[in-house]
Amino acid sequence: xxxxxxxxxxxxxxxxxxxxxxxxxxxxxxxxxxxxxxxxxxxxxxxxxxxxxxxxxxxxxxxxxxxxxxxxxxxxxxxxxxxxxxxxxxxxxxxxxxxxxxxxxxxxx
Numbered sequence: 001x002x003x004x005x006x007x008x009x010x011x012x013x014x015x016x017x018x019x020x021x022x023x024x025x026x027x028x029x030x031x032x033x034x035x036x037x038x039x040x041x042x043x044x045x046x047x048x049x050x051x052x053x054x055x056x057x058x059x060x061x062x063x064x065x066x067x068x069x070x071x072x073x074x075x076x077x078x079x080x081x082x083x084x085x086x087x088x089x090x091x092x093x094x095x096x097x098x099x100x101x102x103x104x105x106x107x108x109x
Contacts, residue, residue: 060100067093 015021051057070093074086 058100058104060097060104063093063097063100067097 012021048057048061052061067090070086070089074083074090077083077086
C-alpha cells in the first residue's frame, strides 16, 4: 500500500510541475456539498458523478431522482386524493428502485 501511495504522490507532483492541475473547472472554489455521497462508497460516488456529467446515469440513480421528486410532490399535496395518488407513485418507484439497486449489487459481486 505504501508503494501505491508513493506512486500516487509522484504522479500528483509531476502533474503539478507540468501545470496540468492548473485552470481546472472549480479551481479555487469550495467542493460542492454532497451529503448523499456519504451514504455510498466513494468510488461509486465518483463513478456516478462522471456518468452524470457524461449524461449516462444508471437506472438506479434515475429512479432515485424520480422517487425524491415524488416524495416532494406527496409532501406538497393538499388533498387526501392527491396524497393517495402520490403514495401509489412512490410505492411503484420504490419497488423499481430496489429492483435496480439489487441488480447492480448482484452484477458487481
